[in-house]
Amino acid sequence: HLGRIAEVDGDVNAFLHVDTEGALAAARKVDADLAEGREPASPIAGVPLALKDVLATKGVPTTCGSKTLENWIPPYDATVTRKLREAGVVILGKTNMDEFAMGSSTENSAFGPTRNPWDRDRIPGGSGGGSSASLAAFEAPLAIGTDTGGSIRQPASVTGTVGVKPTYGGVSRYGLVAFSSSLDQAGPCGRTVLDAALLHEVIAGHDPMDSTSIDAPVPPVLLAAQAGYRADLKGLKVGVVTEFTGEGYQPGVQRSFEAAVAQLKDLGAEVVEVSCPSFTYALSAYYLIAPSECSSNLARFDAMRYGLRVSDDGSHSAEEVMSLTREAGFGAEVKRRVMLGTYALSSGYYDAYYGSAQKVRTLITRDFTAAFEQVDVLVSPTTPTTAFKIGERADDPLAMYLADLCTIPSNLAGNAAMSVPSGLSDEDGLPVGLQIMAPALADDRLYRVGAAYE
Numbered sequence: 001h002l003g004r005i006a007e008v009d010g011d012v013n014a015f016l017h018v019d020t021e022g023a024l025a026a027a028r029k030v031d032a033d034l035a036e037g038r039e040p041a042s043p044i045a046g047v048p049l050a051l052k053d054v055l056a057t058k059g060v061p062t063t064c065g066s067k068t069l070e071n072w073i074p075p076y077d078a079t080v081t082r083k084l085r086e087a088g089v090v091i092l093g094k095t096n097m098d099e100f101a102m103g104s105s106t107e108n109s110a111f112g113p114t115r116n117p118w119d120r121d122r123i124p125g126g127s128g129g130g131s132s133a134s135l136a137a138f139e140a141p142l143a144i145g146t147d148t149g150g151s152i153r154q155p156a157s158v159t160g161t162v163g164v165k166p167t168y169g170g171v172s173r174y175g176l177v178a179f180s181s182s183l184d185q186a187g188p189c190g191r192t193v194l195d196a197a198l199l200h201e202v203i204a205g206h207d208p209m210d211s212t213s214i215d216a217p218v219p220p221v222l223l224a225a226q227a228g229y230r231a232d233l234k235g236l237k238v239g240v241v242t243e244f245t246g247e248g249y250q251p252g253v254q255r256s257f258e259a260a261v262a263q264l265k266d267l268g269a270e271v272v273e274v275s276c277p278s279f280t281y282a283l284s285a286y287y288l289i290a291p292s293e294c295s296s297n298l299a300r301f302d303a304m305r306y307g308l309r310v311s312d313d314g315s316h317s318a319e320e321v322m323s324l325t326r327e328a329g330f331g332a333e334v335k336r337r338v339m340l341g342t343y344a345l346s347s348g349y350y351d352a353y354y355g356s357a358q359k360v361r362t363l364i365t366r367d368f369t370a371a372f373e374q375v376d377v378l379v380s381p382t383t384p385t386t387a388f389k390i391g392e393r394a395d396d397p398l399a400m401y402l403a404d405l406c407t408i409p410s411n412l413a414g415n416a417a418m419s420v421p422s423g424l425s426d427e428d429g430l431p432v433g434l435q436i437m438a439p440a441l442a443d444d445r446l447y448r449v450g451a452a453y454e
């Protein structure tokens, strides 16, 4: 895999940092364990992995795709990182991403865009474009992403790979640099549903270091994936979300989705239409809640504690140093969101914007609750279009935000969701993804349906 990275990553740009020494040391340790007859630490001991650069890695740079953290080397491991190391997983390096995970194309990285291996003039999705591109380019067989509004699933969809956003609280956020704390969730990415399940079991579980971590058994995702490959879907009820169809969806994506639904029926599932009327407002609510939380979370980048500090002649006040540093360190999208969020949270506007968005969030959760009284899983296209051209939406934030139309409701409700490849669009030959959504703590349903479908 290091050889493959050397061969293609100059062009793909999936990695911000390749940790050759660390990877070889981890691999040698697994070899030594095997040679000395010790049990491998996990079923994926020795398997290489690409880690999104938003998770802290002790002694290895962690930039979040931002100039602000360009030279930051964390003194500790995120819980996800620690679990990977303990499982004997070989961390190849850190992957490219939209700055602080804000974006849908990886073009907001301060270190240049990642290219989609299917067509290198196109985006690999975002914010976790580096992780998904590394899988599609065969630079790594496993990857970790994070999903606040779709950043695991939308990149998986446009690169023809599998990506899972676990139930909120299912995977620890300790050491995951916060964008929007009530939405952020790390999860597994792979080229097959089974690979994602093996990785899911390694990273999930309760963590006292994260106050929102769920203290409950990890859903049996591996058993569900294994069972799914051998079974049909008889007895399963699948709901097609009526709001996620029609105008704005590419005809090729729509046809791929209809074929996927037909395949689920062939497997024996009962398919019904389910209306979730509040999902129409999910995007608007998200773009108030996420920027609000980001404006608060990013206050820590004050030029005093981490990374970049700009002070040209050294005679500035603390406020001036802070403002010079933020001006130089943050990109346009991050600044836009900090301003939006600060505005939405300010007194006099709080109730009208942030307060209303939180109410919409409750309505979306209720829509899910009502839907899951009728069906076991919901399905939709993962994203309305296939990979767009690099630069195509760069000057139009609203067009960019539409990429997350179908993924955001599961974040707002804290539910589990997966994107699984559903073939190539008959319009442009590019990958399309099927989104499967399940209730909180029922992540195993995603794997059963995903494996049967795959």
Ligand code: GLN
Binding pocket: 101, 102, 103, 104, 126, 127, 146, 147, 148, 149, 150, 151, 152, 179, 290, 404
């Ligand atoms: N694309 C969405 C955004 O820009 C989602 C990001 C994410 O899931 N990290 O906020």
